[in-house]
Amino acid sequence: MSSSNILKNISVDCVVFGYERNALRVLLRQEFINYRGRIYEEWKLPGNHVLREETTDETAVRILREQSGIAEDVYLKQLSVFSDVNRLKLRDRDYKWKKEQGVGDNRVVTVAYYSLVNISDIDASHLYNVARWHKVSEVKELIYDHKDILDTALMQLREDLLNKPILFELLPELFTLTELQTLYEIILDTSFDKRNFRRKISNMKYLIPSGKRQENVSHKPAMLYLFDRKIYEKTKQDRFDFSV
Incomplete structure (x- = not known):
């Protein structure tokens, strides 16, 4: 994929909820960040930058397909826009790692979505790199502002389920x-x-x-x-x- 086809200031992040063994779970991707001679194990939401020919809805569908093997007919809802000017700089090590990837900018606005899936329908072999299901209640810290995105998605899920099946x-x-x-x-x-x-x-x-x-x-x-x-x-x- 050519870098010229990527909108470096706009991304999409997806909160993918599942339910297994009496626990609400969220799909997270693992990254290893080298910072000042130490390797940090970090977790993040599935996400990517928007391509020039895509809508953000299309980007969200692509993320689900490429990073988890999830089909296009799952429940998917746009959640909110996260545009804090310092959302990438909450921790210096995460920001420097982002810059080293060569994609992105000092300022990236992200459009967040949340999705509901049946975990038993997901083929684990399609999970992008290292991705695992985590209990939502046990997630304490994520890269950038992804914990804020997760918390917002959980609040929206609670509101939506009161009025929709x-x-x-x-x-x-x-x-x-x-x-x-x-x-x-x-x-x-x-x-x-x-x-x-x-x-x-x-x-x-x-x-x-x-x-x-x-x-x-x-x-x-x-x-x-x-x-x-x-x-x-x-x-x-x-x-x-x-x-x-």
């Missing part, structure tokens, strides 16, 4: 109501009374019993449900309010 993007095709409740509780950082939760989701016309039950479990097998997207598309004008 987007959590189904994180679940397998078939799931139990207990799994659905657990996911809501983890993301909202709260707990629901089981009876009240079942009453709330009874308004979801698109939550359909599959007729199947769990297999190979030590307890009474629970009913498995599925999200019917066609029913949702027909009824989405009826705003669903999951606020507590």
Whole structure:
């Protein structure tokens, strides 16, 4: 890729959320930064610069495809623009490493997106360089302002899921109501009374019993449900309010 085709002052960063083993996770890329004779292990969000012929939406899709093997039909939403004049200079070692890459500028404005994926659908062999799923609750520090971007994405996710059935993007095709409740509780950082939760989701016309039950479990097998997207598309004008 020719450097002349890269917009050095505009980038896109993607917060990719997944759910696995009762934890909300985020996909992070690993970088090794040589600074003053010491190698630092750093983590960052998947991202890249915008090409001259691309919209930022197209750049976000390209990042997901090239750096994680994620298909284009996943949930993807523009989050915000991060334009602090010192966003690259929060730590001197990160800034100097960026300059050594030969791409970018003293000032880079980034457009952030967040995406929701089913981790089981991701082929780990397609992950760009060293990329791993981290528990969101355990992420304390990232390169540049990427921790601020992650925190903003988490707040937006919490707001969006109260009005849209987007959590189904994180679940397998078939799931139990207990799994659905657990996911809501983890993301909202709260707990629901089981009876009240079942009453709330009874308004979801698109939550359909599959007729199947769990297999190979030590307890009474629970009913498995599925999200019917066609029913949702027909009824989405009826705003669903999951606020507590």
